[in-house]
Amino acid sequence: MDGIWQTIWDSFWIRALRDPFRYPVDFNERIFIGYLATSLILAVGVYIYLRRHKPDATPRGLFAFLFPKQVYLHKSAIADYKFFLVDRIVFVLMAPIALVYVEPLIGMTDALLTRVLGPVSSPWDPGSPWVMGLAMVSQILLVDFLLFYMHYLCHKLPLLWEFHKVHHSAEVMTPLTAYRMHPLEVVFNMNVTAIFTGLLLGLFGYLTNGGRPGFEILGINAIQFAFYVVGFNLRHSHVPLGYGSIVSQLLVSPWMHQVHHSRETRHLDMNMGFIFSFWDRMFGTLYVPGKDEADYALGLTTGEHVHFHGVLAMYFRPFANLARRWFKPAKAA
Numbered sequence: 281m282d283g284i285w286q287t288i289w290d291s292f293w294i295r296a297l298r299d300p301f302r303y304p305v306d307f308n309e310r311i312f313i314g315y316l317a318t319s320l321i322l323a324v325g326v327y328i329y330l331r332r333h334k335p336d337a338t339p340r341g342l343f344a345f346l347f348p349k350q351v352y353l354h355k356s357a358i359a360d361y362k363f364f365l366v367d368r369i370v371f372v373l374m375a376p377i378a379l380v381y382v383e384p385l386i387g388m389t390d391a392l393l394t395r396v397l398g399p400v401s402s403p404w405d406p407g408s409p410w411v412m413g414l415a416m417v418s419q420i421l422l423v424d425f426l427l428f429y430m431h432y433l434c435h436k437l438p439l440l441w442e443f444h445k446v447h448h449s450a451e452v453m454t455p456l457t458a459y460r461m462h463p464l465e466v467v468f469n470m471n472v473t474a475i476f477t478g479l480l481l482g483l484f485g486y487l488t489n490g491g492r493p494g495f496e497i498l499g500i501n502a503i504q505f506a507f508y509v510v511g512f513n514l515r516h517s518h519v520p521l522g523y524g525s526i527v528s529q530l531l532v533s534p535w536m537h538q539v540h541h542s543r544e545t546r547h548l549d550m551n552m553g554f555i556f557s558f559w560d561r562m563f564g565t566l567y568v569p570g571k572d573e574a575d576y577a578l579g580l581t582t583g584e585h586v587h588f589h590g591v592l593a594m595y596f597r598p599f600a601n602l603a604r605r606w607f608k609p610a611k612a613a
C-alpha cells in the first residue's frame with residue numbers, strides 16, 4: 281500500500297474497525313481502562329469527602345454512590361449505550377476523510393511558506409526538547425481553542441445547535457455520554473481541527489526544514505494524557521469533582537462540565553471549554569459551581585430530551601427539526 285492508504289489503514293479509526301475491542305486498551309481513547317481507573321479512585325475520594333461527617337458510610341453505600349441504578353439504568357443512559365455501539369461503525373466510515381488531505385496540506389503549507397518567505401537560514405532541530413515542547417504546547421492550545429470555539433458556535437448558531445442538542449439531550453450522565461454526539465458535529469470538529477493541525481505541522485515543517493517535531497510522547501500528547509488522567513471520565517457522570525476556585529480558572533473540572541449540561545438558567549451556555557477554562561473566561565462564559573449547586577436537572581430546557589431515547593431519533597431528529605424550522609414560517613405566511 282502506498283502513502284495515504286497506509287496512513288488510513290493505520291489510523292486509529294480504522295484500527296477500531298479492525299479491532300473493535302481496542303477501546304478500553306487504547307490510551308488515545310477517553311474510556312481507556314487506565315483513565316476509568318483513575319476516575320474511579322477520584323470518585324471514591326469525592327465519596328469520602330462528601331461523607332466525612334457521616335461515620336456510618338459503608339462499602340455498600342460507596343457502591344451505591346459510584347453506580348446508582350437511577351443513573352446507569354435510566355432510559356437516557358441505555359440510549360447512550362445503544363448509540364455508542366451503532367455510532368462506532370458510523371464514525372469509522374466517516375473519520376478517514378480528514379486523513380486524505382492532511383498530508384498534502386502539510387506539504388503545501390511548508391512549500392508556500394518557503395516560496396513566500398524564503399528558506400529559513402538556521403532551521404530548528406526537530407528533535408530538540410524545546411522544539412518538541414513548543415510543538416506539543418502549541419498544538420494542544422490550538423486544538424483546545426478550536427474545540428472551545430466550535431462548541432461556542434454550536435450553542436450560538438441555531439443550525440449547529442440542532443445537532444449539538446443530541447449531546448445535551450442526556451438526562452443522566454455516564455462516561456459513554458461523551459460519545460453521544462451527532463456524527464455531523466463530530467465530522468465538523470474533526471475536519472476543522474485536522475485542517476488547523478495540518479497548517480501548524482506545515483509551519484513546523486518550514487521552521488525545521490522539512491522536519492516533523494512530534495506532538496506526542498508514546499503516541500499521545502502528554503498534556504492531553506495528563507488531563508485524561510485527572511478524572512476526565514467524571515465530566516460525564518453524577519460525581520461532582522471540582523478542582524477548586526483557583527485551578528478552575530485554568531482547567532475545566534468535571535463538575536464544571538456537568539453544570540454545562542444543566543437546565544438552570546444561570547448555567548445555560550456556560551463552560552464550553554474542553555481542557556482549558558481560560559477560553560471561557562475570555563468569552564465571559566466561565567462558571568465555577570459553588571458548594572450549593574449539587575441539585576439541578578440535566579437535559580434540554582424545552583423538555584425535548586424525552587424524544588431522544590432512541591438511536592434513530594439521535595441521528596435523524598435534528599434534520600426533522602431543521603425541516604420544521606424552515607417550512608413553518610412559509611406555512612404561517
Ligand SMILES: [Zn+2]
Binds near residue numbers: 431435448540
Ligand atoms: Zn454544549
Ligand SMILES: [Zn+2]
Binds near residue numbers: 447458516537541
Ligand atoms: Zn458533555
